[in-house]
Structure formats: structure tokens, C-alpha cells
Amino acid sequence: MVKPVFAVVGHPNKGKSSIVSTLTRQDAVRISEISGTTTEAQQFNLTIDGVSHYSLVDTPGFQRPRQVLDWLRNHAPNASERRQIVQRFVREQQTEPSSRFHDETELLAPILDGAGIIYVVDGSLPYSAEFEAEMTILQWTGQPRMALINPIGNESHIEEWQSALSQYFSVVRVFDPMTADTRKQLTILTAFMELHEPWRQQIEQTIEALQSYSASLVEKGAMVVVEHLQEMFSHVSEVKVPAQFAQSALQDKLKYDYQQQLRIIESAMRRQLQALFAHTLMQTETQTLTVEAPDLFDHDHWYLYGLDRQKIVALAASVGAAAGAVIDVGVGGSSLMAGALAGGLFSGVASVAATWKPERLKIHGVPLAGKTLTAGPIKELTFAYVLLGRSIDFLVMIIQRTHADRRIAQIQSHNMNERLQSLNKVEQVKLTALLQKAHKGLSEKDQLAWRDWIVTLTKNEKANG
Amino acid sequence: MAAQGGVLLKSTDAAEPTNAIGWLQRWQQQALMTKQPLPGYGLILAVVALLGMGSMAGVLNYTQSHPINIWFPLALFAVIPLLTTLFTLYFSVRPAALIKGHPVLNHLVQQFRLSAYLPYQALLMRWLYWQTQTLALTFIVAALVTFFALALFQDYQFGWSSTLIRDDATMLNLVSLITWPWHWWFEVPGTQMISQSRFSTSGFATSNEVDGWWQTLVLSILTYGLLPRLLLMWLLQWRYVRALKRSIMLSGDVEQFMVAQQHTESRNALIDNIGDFELAHVHLEQLGIPLIGWHVSTERFNLIKNLGVDPWHQDEQWLCSDAAQQLSRIALLVNGMTTPTAELADGLMLLNKQVTLVLWFDGVSEARQQTQCKSWQYFARQHQLDLRIGE
Numbered sequence: 001m002v003k004p005v006f007a008v009v010g011h012p013n014k015g016k017s018s019i020v021s022t023l024t025r026q027d028a029v030r031i032s033e034i035s036g037t038t039t040e041a042q043q044f045n046l047t048i049d050g051v052s053h054y055s056l057v058d059t060p061g062f063q064r065p066r067q068v069l070d071w072l073r074n075h076a077p078n079a080s081e082r083r084q085i086v087q088r089f090v091r092e093q094q095t096e097p098s099s100r101f102h103d104e105t106e107l108l109a110p111i112l113d114g115a116g117i118i119y120v121v122d123g124s125l126p127y128s129a130e131f132e133a134e135m136t137i138l139q140w141t142g143q144p145r146m147a148l149i150n151p152i153g154n155e156s157h158i159e160e161w162q163s164a165l166s167q168y169f170s171v172v173r174v175f176d177p178m179t180a181d182t183r184k185q186l187t188i189l190t191a192f193m194e195l196h197e198p199w200r201q202q203i204e205q206t207i208e209a210l211q212s213y214s215a216s217l218v219e220k221g222a223m224v225v226v227e228h229l230q231e232m233f234s235h236v237s238e239v240k241v242p243a244q245f246a247q248s249a250l251q252d253k254l255k256y257d258y259q260q261q262l263r264i265i266e267s268a269m270r271r272q273l274q275a276l277f278a279h280t281l282m283q284t285e286t287q288t289l290t291v292e293a294p295d296l297f298d299h300d301h302w303y304l305y306g307l308d309r310q311k312i313v314a315l316a317a318s319v320g321a322a323a324g325a326v327i328d329v330g331v332g333g334s335s336l337m338a339g340a341l342a343g344g345l346f347s348g349v350a351s352v353a354a355t356w357k358p359e360r361l362k363i364h365g366v367p368l369a370g371k372t373l374t375a376g377p378i379k380e381l382t383f384a385y386v387l388l389g390r391s392i393d394f395l396v397m398i399i400q401r402t403h404a405d406r407r408i409a410q411i412q413s414h415n416m417n418e419r420l421q422s423l424n425k426v427e428q429v430k431l432t433a434l435l436q437k438a439h440k441g442l443s444e445k446d447q448l449a450w451r452d453w454i455v456t457l458t459k460n461e462k463a464n465g
Numbered sequence: 466m467a468a469q470g471g472v473l474l475k476s477t478d479a480a481e482p483t484n485a486i487g488w489l490q491r492w493q494q495q496a497l498m499t500k501q502p503l504p505g506y507g508l509i510l511a512v513v514a515l516l517g518m519g520s521m522a523g524v525l526n527y528t529q530s531h532p533i534n535i536w537f538p539l540a541l542f543a544v545i546p547l548l549t550t551l552f553t554l555y556f557s558v559r560p561a562a563l564i565k566g567h568p569v570l571n572h573l574v575q576q577f578r579l580s581a582y583l584p585y586q587a588l589l590m591r592w593l594y595w596q597t598q599t600l601a602l603t604f605i606v607a608a609l610v611t612f613f614a615l616a617l618f619q620d621y622q623f624g625w626s627s628t629l630i631r632d633d634a635t636m637l638n639l640v641s642l643i644t645w646p647w648h649w650w651f652e653v654p655g656t657q658m659i660s661q662s663r664f665s666t667s668g669f670a671t672s673n674e675v676d677g678w679w680q681t682l683v684l685s686i687l688t689y690g691l692l693p694r695l696l697l698m699w700l701l702q703w704r705y706v707r708a709l710k711r712s713i714m715l716s717g718d719v720e721q722f723m724v725a726q727q728h729t730e731s732r733n734a735l736i737d738n739i740g741d742f743e744l745a746h747v748h749l750e751q752l753g754i755p756l757i758g759w760h761v762s763t764e765r766f767n768l769i770k771n772l773g774v775d776p777w778h779q780d781e782q783w784l785c786s787d788a789a790q791q792l793s794r795i796a797l798l799v800n801g802m803t804t805p806t807a808e809l810a811d812g813l814m815l816l817n818k819q820v821t822l823v824l825w826f827d828g829v830s831e832a833r834q835q836t837q838c839k840s841w842q843y844f845a846r847q848h849q850l851d852l853r854i855g856e
Contacts, residue, residue, distance in 0.1 A: 013804040013840060017731070026727075030734030035804040035840035037735045047727045050488050058731070063807035066777035100807070125802050130760050130773055153833055220717035227585075227716070275721040280728065444587060444711070451715075 004054040004192060004199040005043070007110040010120035011134065012036050012061030015150040015177060018404035019120055020044050020058040022177040023185060025278050027403045029058060036060065041106040046206070048213045053206040054192075057115055059107035065133035068104050072140060082140040087112050108141065116195050117145035119169060123158045124151055135168040144196040146171035148188070171195060177404040182214045218399060221273055222454035225391045226447050228269035232262050232387055233378040233439040241371040251373055258375035259291040266387075270394055277398045284409040289390065291375075291383075313351045320347025377439035384435040388454075389416040396458050419457055427453060492722060506577065506596075513600045517607030525615055532624035532664055535678050539643070539685055542608050546601065546690035550697050553601075557594045557701060573597070585716075591708050595701040598694060605690045609683070616679065623678035624662040633660045644681060646688050654681055737843060744838060747823060747853040752796050754821070759799040759809055761825065766798060772812055784815035794819050798855060801826040801837050805844035813848060823855040 008016045013035035021029040024044040030037055041059045045052040062068075068089065076085040090112055093105040111117055117138050121131065138145055147169040149161050158174055165172045171191050175184065186207055193203045237258040239250045266289055274280050324343025378384055393411050401409065420428055431453050434446055442450070482488045524538045573579070573593055582589050615621070630636050636659050644653035654662075654677055662678060713719055749756065749766065758771035770789070772780050783789055795816070799809075801824035813820055822845055826834050838854075845852035 011804060012806060026729055028728055028730040030731035030736075032735070032737075033836045033839045034735065034737055034843050035806075038731065039733050039735055042729075042732050044729055045727070047723070050482070050485065050723055061804070061806075064777075064811065066773075066780075066808060067811075070777050103807070128760060128774075130803075153830070217717075217720070220715070220720055223715050224717050272717065272721065275724060276717040278724045278728070280725075441586065444708075448715070 002198050002202060003052065004196070004202055005057065005110065005113075005115040006054070006118045006192070007041070007057040007059055007107065007115040008118045008120060009059050009107045009111070009134075009138065010061060011122075011131065012063070014061070014120045014122045015152060015404075016061065016120045017058050018177040019118070019148060019150065019175065020056045021404040022180055022402045023188065024056055025403050027279050027281050029403075031404060031406055036063075039103075041110055043110075046210075048206075048209045051209075053202070053209060056118070057110040059110070060103040062107070062134045062137075063103045064101060065104070065137060068101060069133045069137055072137065076140075083112075083142045086137070086140050104137075108137070111138070111141050111143050115143065116192070116199070117141070117143050119145060119147045119165075121147065121149055121161055121165070122152050123149040123161055123174065124154045124156060126157045127160045127164045131164075135165075139168055145169050146173065146191060146195055148173055148175045151176055178402055180402055181400065182210070186210065217277060218455055218458060219451060221276055221395050221399065222451040222458070223447070224269060224272045224276060225395055225454055226450045228265055228272075229387060229391060230438055230442060230447075232265045233384065233435075234376075234441065235261055235265065235378075236374055236376040237261055238372050238374045241373055247371065247373070254373050254375050255291065259289070262291060262387075263289050266390070269391065273395060273398050277401075278403065279398055279401060281406075282398075282401070282409055284394075284411060286394075286411040287413070289387075313348055316351035317344045317348035320344045320350075323347075379436065379439060381432065381435060384438070385416050388435065389414065389419070392419065392454060392457050395454070399458060422456055422459075423453060427456075488723070488726075491726060510599065510603050513603045514607040517604040518611040520604075521608040521611040522615060525612070525619075525621055531626075532622035532662070534664075535623050535625050535662075535682060536627070538682050542605065542682075543685040543689035546605060547693055549601065550693040553594065553598070554697055554700075557591075557697075557704075585712065588705070588708055588712055591701065591705040595698065595705045598698040598701060601694050602691070602698065605686065605694065609686055609691070612683065612686075621679065623682065624664040625659070625678075626664050633663065636663075640681070643685060647684050651680060651684060652677060654678065742838075742842060744824070744842070744852055744854045746856050747821075749798070749823070749855050752821070752823075754794045754796050755792050756796050756798055756823075759797055759812075760803055761798055761800050768798070773808070777808070780812060781815065784812055789816060792816075792818060794821075796821040796823050798823045798825055799841075800824075801834065801841065801854070802829060804840055810844075810848055813850070819851075821851045821853060823853050825855045 008020050010016050013033075017029050017031045017038055021027065021031060021044075024046045026044050029044060038058055038060045041057050043055045043057050045055045047053070071089060072082070072085050075088070076082055086108060089101075090105050090108050093099040093101045094109070099105060119135065119138060121127075145168075147165040149158055149165070149172065151158060151174060155174070162172055171194050173188060173191050175188050180188075189203055189207050189210070193200045235258075237254055239254040239257070241247045241250050270284070274282055321340045321344030324339035324341065327339035327343075378387070390411075390413075393413055397409055397411050420431075423431065430449070434442070434450055437446075438450075482491060520541060521538075524541060525533060527533065527537070574589070579589060579593075625636060627636070630639070633656065637654075637656055640654050640659060641648070644651075647653075658677055755769050756766060758766060758768040758773075760773040761768070761771060770783055772783075795818055797813070797820050799805075799822065822841070824838065824841055826837075829837075834854075841852060844850075
């Protein structure tokens with residue numbers, strides 16, 4: 001099967017690189033507001049599951065189209081030799097070390113190597129004759145070609161462009177690389193099919209692969225959210241308080257540590273989602289996570305050597321029982337192990353009494369025990385929903401974002417109550433129950449159910465959006 | 466497993482793999498860059514092996530005056546291993562509990578520096594269960610090897626003794642039960658052997674007839690100690706691999722790796738950061754110098770020439786003509802919504818005059834104007850032009 005290759009060409013600064021970026025899911029294609037950012041032709045591939053489906057060649061814009069056309073017209077004896085003349089022009093310029101037609105050579109070379117043509121124009125500006133030189137040169141190459149009207153900002157001149165472009169191009173479509181969702185991208189791929197029959201089968205397969213890939217990406221993204229939320233829900237921070245006077249200061253430290261840990265996990269989740277959706281260079285602006293739920297904080301006691309009270313009592317009872325057993329052996333077993341029982345009981349009770357007020361346990365003023373302040377795990381439902389909502393907001397944003405969009409991502413907060421309406425009542429109750437037990441760890445079945453609910457919530461968001 | 470939230474690196478090898486094996490090799494290259502888990506596991510295995518050897522040596526050399534009571538080695542190397550295997554089986558198929566709350570698993574995670582894998586704890590539990598079976602296997606194998614090593618150079622006598630089993634018939638039934646799995650292929654202790662090999666603290670009749678016990682011991686260890694553990698290990702491995710496959714399908718780890726490998730950056734792209742700037746405005750009527758146009762609508766302006774609309778050679782001819790060359794200063798009016806090209810720069814070169822570049826915007830938003838001006842600002846800087854916005 002032939003892999004389709006398209007050269008994306010046009011006037012400078014009309015969004016060629018943006019189109020390449022969106023249609024190949026590459027966020028590292030250099031895009032800038034300054035004209036002439038792309039200086040050489042470069043191939044970018046759309047790869048799904050390690051298989052390259054098609055390539056787009058990002059090219060510099062036409063810089064001297066009228067001069068090139070003059071040259072071609074002066075050298076072409078008749079219409080049948082136009083392609084050969086373009087080839088000759090490119091060959092001659094390629095051998096010249098400092099050719100003034102460097103950009104034209106770069107953009108024409110891949111076309112002459114067999115690439116289809118995608119000609120990009122700005123639909124927000126009126127059509128003018130200056131583009132005719134460019135379109136004529138492309139026509140002379142004889143390659144299959146289509147035009148994409150990029151409505152940069154507004155669509156006021158699309159109709160006049162359509163009528164002009166249809167005289168030079170067999171397929172003309174409107175495509176905004178900044179906002180095009182998967183459905184619109186698939187429409188453009190369908191248009192690619194019409195360009196050249198040998199590419200049809202491959203592009204049909206690409207459309208199929210892209211559809212299932214998009215669905216699987218959303219599922220995998222939701223799974224990343226589930227994994228990280230579970231980690232956040234079960235996270236526990238603790239701090240030991242050796243003396244009463246330090247408690248207030250340490251409580252603040254605990255809160256700070258706990259909040260930091262949750263932020264770290266949340267940021268790891270976002271990085272993974274960015275990596276998954278190929279938005280690794282994306283910058284985000286979002287409200288920082290703050291932990292205010294009072295129920296998250298609790299306290300327990302700690303003892304020297306890290307043993308808890310239960311273990312100390314059990315150990316003391318065992319030691320007492322062992323000492324009693326020695327007496328039992330000494331009397332030849334006639335005591336019927338009463339020594340061991342009594343020893344165990346006595347030591348156990350004594351250690352319970354000794355550890356009743358652990359703060360008082362000291363050796364030469366050094367505390368042997370004290371309070372352990374803990375934060376987490378998250379059992380409080382409101383806070384659980386806050387974390388879930390924040391994660392879904394981010395996931396939705398990244399699903400909707402195109403790879404050409406280089407603005408700082410703003411995460412819109414949505415009301416979780418409204419969002420939940422997309423689940424039926426039973427599902428809402430099940431989701432709530434699941435959030436309540438998530439800190440204990442979830443089975444794979446629960447994780448998958450949670451993932452599917454998140455997918456539903458993002459779909460609803462897309463529909464609303 | 467990819468490190469949680471870690472940065473996936475793109476291989477320095479530029480050629481993209483064309484098949485699954487190629488991708489796996491690249492994955493492996495990256496996996497080697499991360500820390501290997503289970504440091505010190507070899508040392509623990511060595512300790513367990515020593516324990517197995519020591520236990521067997523201890524049982525065999527426990528007493529010199531009496532034969533070795535077959536029940537001890539059977540209990541230690543066949544019955545207890547079988548029971549622990551069954552326990553492990555039970556706990557391994559139960560729904561996974563949180564590792565953090567599990568004292569033993571939590572200790573193993575800390576000990577073997579597996580904290581980075583905690584988010585995959587369902588997998589981690591299965592993996593830990595599978596890996597730790599090697600400890601039990603090492604114990605049994607070390608004990609067996611020790612048995613053969615010692616038995617080669619020493620004559621060990623086995624017998625049986627019991628307070629509760631008083632008659633040979635009960636012992637025969639028990640032994641028949643134990644030896645049932647291999648009784649078709651190997652000789653098993655019979656009535657005579659059981660009767661002759663019974664001993665008590667008061668005495669023991671040594672006879673060649675009782676030599677068969679060691680085979681029973683070895684076969685019991687193999688059947689109840691080693692074989693169930695091997696089967697359990699195989700089962701745990703199968704469950705782990707199945708879970709891993711599912712996890713690979715469900716999680717985004719592989720996808721993140723693939724995306725990182727396919728990340729392609731633009732080569733030699735122009736990087737010029739034009740910061741904020743403000744352009745001076747100028748009234749076209751007040752310019753006082755001849756006005757040439759570049760792709761502008763001629764009806765609206767009083768232009769001496771509109772360039773860029775005719776074929777290039779016509780523009781070239783005019784630019785080189787006396788009419789153009791006699792002008793001392795000119796203003797070049799351009800539609801600010803167009804983009805500067807090399808063809809315009811060529812025209813300016815041919816003119817070789819001091820040029821004021823005037824941008825004309827018609828009903829364009831402030832934001833879009835600002836964006837467009839960046840390209841023109843860059844162009845004006847390159848060609849040392851005075852840049853203004855026309856009114």
C-alpha cells in the first residue's frame with residue numbers, strides 16, 4: 001500500500017505549520033506570528049500504534065512566485081513540458097549554493113518527488129490576484145492538489161476564495177487548525193481520499209485507525225486520572241509531636257506537606273496526560289490546589305522505636321508469659337501453666353497502664369512517646385469530588401485542544417453537580433460509593449467502572465462545548 | 466513500566482523502528498536507564514539457601530544414637546512447604562488489599578525500593594507474590610542438594626517413631642496415603658519395612674530392609690514441597706502476565722512512550738522573539754513624499770505606482786526606470802494584512818532609496834493588527850526601514 005505524502009504549501013504566514021501540527025498531532029512543529037518561521041521543508045508523520053499512516057511536509061512559503069513564474073514561462077515551449085520545466089528549475093536552483101529561490105526550491109522538491117499538494121490560504125482576507133502566480137506554479141507540477149481555507153479569526157471572505165480556488169484545485173475545504181476536533185480532522189482526511197485514487201485504501205484505514213485511537217486515548221486518559229486520584233485519595237502524611245507546645249507549628253507543617261504531596265501527584269497526572277495526548281510543550285494556567293477540609297486531619301500516638309501501643313502491650317504480655325513459663329518449668333509443670341498466664345496478664349495490664357498517657361513517658365527528660373498527627377486518607381466526599389472535578393476539567397481541556405494551539409491553556413472550572421447530570425441516578429450513587437472507598441484501594445473492576453464514568457463525563461462536556 | 470510522571474526520552478537513534486521488535490528494543494533501552502528494582506535480593510536468596518542447607522544438615526545430624534525419625538524431615542520439607550504453598554495460593558487469589566496497610570508487603574516495597582511502582586499496586590502485588598516464590602523454591606532445592614551431598618558420604622538410618630501411632634497398620638495406611646502419587650512407579654514402604662524400621666528410645670533393629678525410607682523422603686519433598694511450589698509459581702506468573710497484558714492495554718504507559726519517540730521538532734526554524742512595541746501613526750495626506758503601493762487597492766489612494774499586481778518583469782522595469790530612480794524619498798504603502806515577502810525586499814533593493822513603510826489596516830481588530838505588525842516589524846528591522854501605521 002502506498003503511504004500518502006502531502007506537501008503543505010502557500011503564502012508565508014497563512015497557517016501551514018499549524019495545519020501540519022494539527023493533522024500529525026505534533027506539538028513541536030514551530031509556529032510563530034512572524035512570517036518566514038519555516039525555513040526548510042520537513043516531513044512530519046501521523047503515527048498510530050507505531051505505524052506511520054501519512055506524512056505532511058511543512059514547507060517555507062512562496063517568496064518570489066512571480067519571478068519563478070516568469071522563469072518558467074520563459075523556458076516552457078508548450079503545456080506538455082510544464083512539469084519537466086518545473087523539475088529543471090528546481091534542479092538548477094538546488095545546484096546553486098546561494099540560490100535566491102531557496103524557499104521555492106524547498107517547497108517544490110517534495111511535490112516533484114510525488115507528494116500531493118495542500119495549498120493553504122487565509123480565509124479572513126479577501127482574495128487577490130497576487131496568489132495566482134503561486135497557484136499557477138502548483139498547477140504546472142501536475143500533482144494531485146487540494147486547497148484548505150484557514151479562517152484565521154473570521155470567515156468573511158471564504159466564499160470568494162472558494163470560487164477562485166476551485167479553478168485551480170479539485171478539492172477545496174475550510175479547515176481551522178486551531179479549533180478542529182477529531183470529527184473535522186476526519187473530514188479533511190476524507191477529502192484527501194478524493195485527491196488520488198491509489199491513496200484511497202490507505203486513507204480509509206487511517207480514518208478507521210484514527211477513530212479508534214481517539215476513543216482509546218480518552219479511555220487511557222481517564223485511566224491515568226483514576227490511577228492518580230486513587231493515589232491522592234489514599235495518601236497519608238504524618239508528623240510526630242514530641243511535646244504539646246510544638247503541636248500547633250507542626251500541624252501547619254503537616255498541612256503544608258500534605259497539600260504539597262497532593263499537588264505533586266496532581267501535577268504528575270497532568271504531565272502524564274500531556275505526554276499521552278502529545279501536548280508535552282503545553283503550558284497551563286490553573287488555580288492551585290488547596291486543602292481546606294478539616295476532616296482530613298487526625299491524630300494518634302507514637303512510641304519509641306516506632307512501635308505502636310498495641311505492639312508494646314503484646315510484647316510486654318509475651319515477655320511476662322515467658323517469665324511465668326520459666327516458673328512453670330521449675331515446678332515440673334504442676335502449676336498447669338498458670339505462671340505463664342499470670343505473667344502475661346500482669347505484664348499486659350502493666351503496659352496498658354504505662355502507656356495510658358504516652359506524653360508523660362520520659363527518660364531523663366527525653367520523650368519516649370507523643371502524638372502523631374496525620375492527614376489523609378481522603379474519606380470526605382466534598383473534597384473527593386473537588387479532586388475528581390479538577391481532574392476532569394484538565395482531561396476535557398486536553399482532549400479538546402489541538403496541537404497547533406500554542407496559547408497558555410486556561411482550565412475552566414465546571415460545576416460538578418451539572419456535570420454529574422450526564423450519569424443516571426444509579427450511576428451517581430455508585431460513583432459516590434466508589435469515591436468513599438477509593439482510599440482503601442480498588443479492584444480492577446471498580447477502576448474500570450470509574451474510568452467509564454469519567455469517559456461519560458468528558459463526552460457530555462464535549463457535547464456541551 | 467514508565468516512571469510515574471517522569472519524562473520519557475526520545476532515543477538518540479533517529480531512525481524510527483519499523484516493527485514491534487524494534488519498538489520493544491527502544492523501550493528496553495529506556496528501561497535500562499531507570500533504577501533496577503530488588504537490590505539485595507540475591508543476598509536474601511543466598512541466606513535462604515543457607516537456611517535450607519542448614520535445616521537439612523541439622524535434621525540429618527540431629528541424633529547419632531537413634532535413626533532419624535522420618536516424620537521430622539517429612540514435616541519440615543514436605544508438609545510445612547505444602548501448607549505454606551496453599552496459604553500463598555489462598556492469599557494470592559484474594560482481592561488485592563492496599564500494600565500501604567499490609568505490613569509484610571509494605572516492608573518488601575520499602576526494602577526493594579519499589580515505591581515508584583505503588584500506583585500499579587494491583588500489578589505489583591502479583592509481581593511480588595510471583596517473585597517471592599523463588600525464596601521458597603531456593604529453600605527446598607538447597608535442602609535437597611544438601612541431602613544428596615551428605616547422603617553420598619554418610620550412611621543415614623531412617624526409621625519412625627510415634628507416641629500416638631501405636632500399630633504398624635495405621636502407619637502403613639498413612640504411608641500409603643503419602644506415597645500414593647508415585648506408588649505406580651517407585652517402590653513404597655511395605656508392612657515389613659514399617660515394622661522393622663519402628664524404633665523407640667529403648668532400641669532399634671538395624672536391617673537392610675529399612676533403607677527404602679530415604680527414597681520416600683526425597684519423593685515426598687519433590688511431590689509435596691517442590692512440585693506444588695513450581696505449579697504455584699507458574700500460576701502466579703500466568704496471572705501476572707495476564708494482568709500485565711490487560712494493564713498495558715488499559716493504561717497509557719505504552720502510548721506515552723510511543724508519543725515521546727515520535728516527537729519531532731522543526732529544524733532550523735526562525736526564532737526571533739519580537740517583544741511588545743508601538744508603531745508611530747502617520748496621516749497619508751501629511752506625508753509629503755511620493756506614495757508607491759504594494760498590493761493595495763489603487764482607487765482609494767493617490768499612488769504613483771502599485772507594485773505586485775503585474776508580472777514581475779514589469780515591476781522590475783518600472784523600478785529600474787528613470788521615473789523611479791529620480792525619486793529621492795518615497796513611502797511604500799502596504800496592506801498590513803498581507804505578509805512581507807522576498808519579492809518586496811527585491812523591489813526595495815532595486816529602488817535603493819530611503820523608504821518609509823506605511824502599513825494600512827482597514828477594519829481590522831487591534832489584536833490582529835498587533836499580530837500582523839510583528840512580521841512587518843521584523844521585516845523593517847532586517848531591511849532598515851522606517852515603519853509606520855497609516856491613517
